[in-house]
Amino acid sequence: MSGPGVAGRGYTDEQWLICSLARQLRNGETIAAGNLSPIPAAAALLAQATHAPQATVFILGSPDWPFDGTKEFFDFLQRGGVDVFFLSGGQIDRFGSINLQAIGDAERPKVRLPGGAGSAVVAYACKRVLLFKTDHTVKGFPAQVDTTTSTFREEAGVFRRGRLEGVFTPLGTLRPQPPDGALRLAETAPGVTPDEVQERTGFDVLASVPSAHFAQAETPTAAEMDALRGVVLERLLPLYPVFARNALGD
Secondary structure (H helix, E strand, C coil): CCCCCCCCCCCCHHHHHHHHHHCCCCCCCEEEECCCCHHHHHHHHHHHHCCCCCCEEEECCCCCCCCCHHHHHHHHHHCCCCCEEEECCCEECCCCCEECCEECCCCCCCEECCCCCCHHHHHHHCCEEEEECCCCCCCCCCCCCCCCCECCCCCCCCCCCCEEEEEEECCEEEEEECCCCEEEEEEECCCCCHHHHHHCCCCCCCCCCCHHHCEECCCCCHHHHHHHHHHHHHHHCCCCHHHHHHHHCC
16 A cells, blocks of 8 residues: 555554564564565654664665575574564465465466465574565455464464564554464554454454443654654665655655
């Protein structure tokens, strides 16, 4: 969603999503963004430019990527070296399982997706995982994914270092809730109602909680927007020039 969203509000859906993700990141953390991930990369750089100046940021493909290819990075991740990683999927279901393989029957798919690219390892080895989607539709959020590329469901006897922090979209934030870890609405984006989120999700995210009980997130601050259009744009241009100009420029 790269358009202006709500006319006159001063920020786009992409800029809002970047701010939403950046607010989850903490000072001193080691944060990594993978291949073809301009939104997570921008979020990590935004956090570093604002409230997390001592965060370490690794962006695959950047000139200062310190690893010899991806294998060395995944070895580092499996040793516990990465605090936060970002994942997405063609589908995300009510337990945060993601599908990066195929929509429909795996043997005769309606749509072929790009593949897992290490996401199965990330889900088990990274300390905190932030899922995101640039759109929020019933098709993208089914009750169960067609094919499971990676999962956050607890399994007896299976090692898991970290956890799913939440799912972040232009409509708001879903977080896993007890007792079963199913995703529920935690916060709506500015100007979005809980009912709008529910209408565009293929599973129950309200759990019969009155709409008045859901918080609404703060709009992007002047400091966040200044950083996005300044230092983040400058640092992202060499790696994602088209995205940086279109999504972060004035």
